[in-house]
Amino acid sequence: MSKAIRIGLIGDYRPEVKAHIAIPRAVVLASSDLACSAEISWLETPLLEEMSEESLATYNALWCVPGSPYESMKGALRGIQFAREHGIPFLGTCGGFQHAMIEYARNALGLDEADHAESNPGASMPLMVPLTCSLVEQSGKITFRPGSRIATIYNRLEAEEQYHCSYGLNPRYQSLLEQGGIEITGWDSGGEARVFELPGHPFFMGTLFQPERSAFKGAAHPLIRTFLQAARDTQKAAPAKEQRPDPRRINKIRSQPRSA
Helix, strand or coil: CCCCEEEEEECCCCCCCHHHHHHHHHHHHHHHHCCCCEEEEEECHHHHCCCCHHHHCCCCEEEECCCCCCCCHHHHHHHHHHHHHCCCCEEEECHHHHHHHHHHHHHCCCCCCEEECCCCCCCCEEEEEECCCCCCCEEEEEEECCCCHHHHHHCCCEEEEEECCCEEECHHHHHHHHHCCCEEEEECCCCCEEEEECCCCCCEEEECCCHHHHHHHCCCCHHHHHHHHHHHHHHHHHHHHCCCCCCCCCCCCCCCCCCC
């Protein structure tokens, strides 16, 4: 019998957060669909500050979950960075989408001042800012870029998804991230970023929407199923690629954002 896929959930569990209830159910549904077993562990963000790389490497996938601001932004970013740099499948939803972009800006592009307006309203580089219209308990249409991984996963170019979110990518810095290697592959009807991917990585994706909420309807979500499949593939290949560096690691750059 194959070993269970080990998934670490980067976040601080709170039972009142709907996504925290949905994610374990979503993992069960997706793993059942794949006819495999999976187990989850909550990785509280303060503990991630000091967690050893050897312990982090025992996970086949890492998921940065909704529920920000996290108790330790430093811990959350460290977990995301480890997944990115070591080829571990990563999914970031809602707050995970936001913090994965901040991690990339800081650690891959050298933009140390990149920050979140929710936790630092006076940030000199507010990468994440309040949305024009709040998406708390809202749903909306997302359009995918043809040929992107997200379009392949859904097998279509549009989808209706659910949100619980008030912050998103500051359009002022989008081109800076894209020049640095991030690909925006999903947009809302107003053209604002809703999905990003990191090419060259086994699986590194973020969505501002919450695909895990499909679990409340008893449905296995295609994105979560593909995430688990990537984790299973990584698990099988682990002896051959232990501690493999991120192939998308690029030289640090320091560029100025275009005018708003």
